[in-house]
Amino acid sequence: MGVFSMSPKRAYNWYISLVAASCMVLYGYDASVYNSVLGSKNWLAYFNNPSDELTGAVNTAYTVGAVVSGFFFGGPVADYFGRRVGMATGSVFVILATFLQTFAPRGNIGCFIAGRVLVGIGQGLALTAGSIYIGELAPIEIRGKIMSFWQMFYSVGSFIAYWINYGCTKNKTKLGDWDWKMVVIFQLLMPVLIVTQVFFLPESPRWYCKKGKIDRARASLSRVRDSDQEVEDETLMIREALEFEKEAISSSYSALWKDRSVRKRLLLAFVINAGQQITGQGTLNTYSTIIYKKVFKSSSTIALINALNATFGILFTANATWTVDRFGRKFLLIVGAIGMGICMIIVAAVETSTPVLADGSKSQPVGISIVFLLFLFIFFYKPSWGATIWIWTSEVFSMNVRAQAVGMASQTQNVANAIVQQFFPTFLKNCGFYAFYMFAGINFLLALFVYFFIPETRQTRLEEMDIKFGGVNHVVKGGDLMGVEDSHHADLDQTLGDLHKQPHAEQKEVAA
Structure with missing residues (x-):
């Protein structure tokens, strides 16, 4: 069915899916918020110049909230109260957390950290319910295409956060502490929209x-x-x-360990969801400001690069809408991993083999080359390990365990991200861009893993997915x-x- 012959009900299916996908804007915005405020001298001064360890702890606080929520509460809330309640409850947590972070008392970084924990809890609830909702309402023939907007909306969240941050950095003298508070408080936008719309949507x-x-x-x-x-x-x-x-x-979660086919899917989902974050993308999204400081000295230039990265991320993710159902999930994951690995090798080689200028930065041609290569990395990542991981994870589990399994699997992203992010700032400080060779090796291993272990799932009904994993x-x-x-x-x-x-x-x- 062409775009111009789309039936009213098919168009409505797109609308409700995009409302649910808005949960991913929460994730994309928040992941970019902390990266943005790290570039604000006013934020650092407001919280008495926190140490590197404390800076990492602020980010880890979000991860702890998300992991606990995703593993223990996301599935039960979505299963007991419904997918809509899961999305709405998560959004309410984000709203409360936004106020807590924005109006944290000066010097009280504990209050800011508490807000980060609440954001994590909210996203653990919303992301579990939202991704399942789309998969359960979307027609089989366009399920992958609709679900690709899930990752695109992550990029939309980053886009909004980074462009607001760029505007604030251009006016930081006038704004004072509001140069970072403005970035944080705009996080209210999407959860408010979700809460006001979600209960008008049909339940799964x-x-x-x-x-x-x-x-x-x-x-x-x-x-x-x-x-x-x-x-x-x-x-x-x-x-x-x-x-x-x-x-x-079993109609309960015990099927997670009773059913051999489900156990196999859960293990595979754990690996590829963790793999999504150790490709290097999670680190780039959180610490790109620190990474670019090794190349550029201007905070305004770095903010602009981050904003452009988020903008191109939307365009790159759009590639998934026409490739994921045409070429399949497995093809995209393999090509994406190989492409990302090659980009990481070249980035490391360019940065480590070129001279450093007197002010500690790199020459303009080298800087442009590094930015181009990291943008090319995003070109490979977004439609593959960005969008396709969520598509695959949301569609492979049977109904009896789907909510709990998706919640657990998706939060392995945060577990892996937390581990890498705790040591990456120190790793980057001591080893510089040689750290990117590690990500290159990881990406090549992920391509091999997908080739040998991940089955293709396109054009398979949710209720008949088990046959792809040795089940009935x-x-x-x-x-x-x-x-x-x-x-x-x-x-x-x-x-x-x-x-x-x-x-x-x-x-x-x-x-x-």
Whole structure:
């Protein structure tokens, strides 16, 4: 279906998905906020010039909040209260945290750190619920395309934060302490928009089915599917998958260790989500200001580079919208990792083999070359390990464990990022750009890991994903338990309690 022939319901499906994807703006903005304030002398003075260890602790505080929230609360909140409540609750935490950070008493960095913890808790809730929501509402044929906007909105968050920061650095004399407070308080923008819109969206039909609210599930699907037949087909498939998961495995989170197929997926998801952050992207996003200080002396120049990086990040992520469903998840991850590895090798070689000027900076041609290479790194990262990791993670788990598994897997990003970020400032200080050779090696290893261990998941229904990981088809098995021969079609003239039974060629092919 072309853009200009898009049906009203398909357009509405895009709208609700983009509202949910706005949760990622929270993540992108906050990840860029701390990087931005590190370049503010007023922020440093406001909190009595914190040591390198304390500077790292401020960032780690966010990570601790996000990991605890994602591992222990994100899944249960999304499963018990619904995906919409998960997104809204996370947004409320971010709103409270924004005020706490902006108006922290002078010299009281503990208050600022508390705000960072709350932001982490909020994002652990919102990111878990938001990514699942998109995957569960999006039609199979455009699921990857819609989900690619998840990562794009991370770039949108960075874009907003860095351009606000750039504007503040140009007026820091007039603004005083508000040169960093302005950057922090603008974080209110997106969570307020989410809270005011999210409860007007349809709830996930899969969540409704899990709660036994079949009529509400149909009502939700009817708002985003073009025909009654599609609604009945999908509702039935969801019910069949849930029936099998409840009877043959477990309807609780115990399936995470009881089901061999789920265990395998969780381990793979842990590895690639951690891998996303140790590609070098997490470090660049948090410490690019410190990295660029080794090349440029002007804080305004560095702020402009960060802002342009975020701008190009949006454009680069857009590549995922036309590649992820065309070439597949696996292809993008392999090409992206190889490209990032090559960029890191060249960046390290250029910086370490060129002379340092008297003022401690590099010559303009060298500086431009390094910026270009780091932008090229983002070109490879954004549509692959940026967007595709989230797409893959949100779609591979069965309904009984999806919320908890996605919450846990996505937070391994923060675990890995926290480990790297704690030692990276010291590593960079002692070793300079030789540190980037480490990231190059990691990227090449990640490409090999994907090639050998990650299966392709495009154009696979959520309820039938298990067959990609050595499991059984939950729709077929659930249909057998319910006594349904035709696992894809319901008779629209009867209730689901009196299903029409016909053999279905497509289902037999899948089962085979």
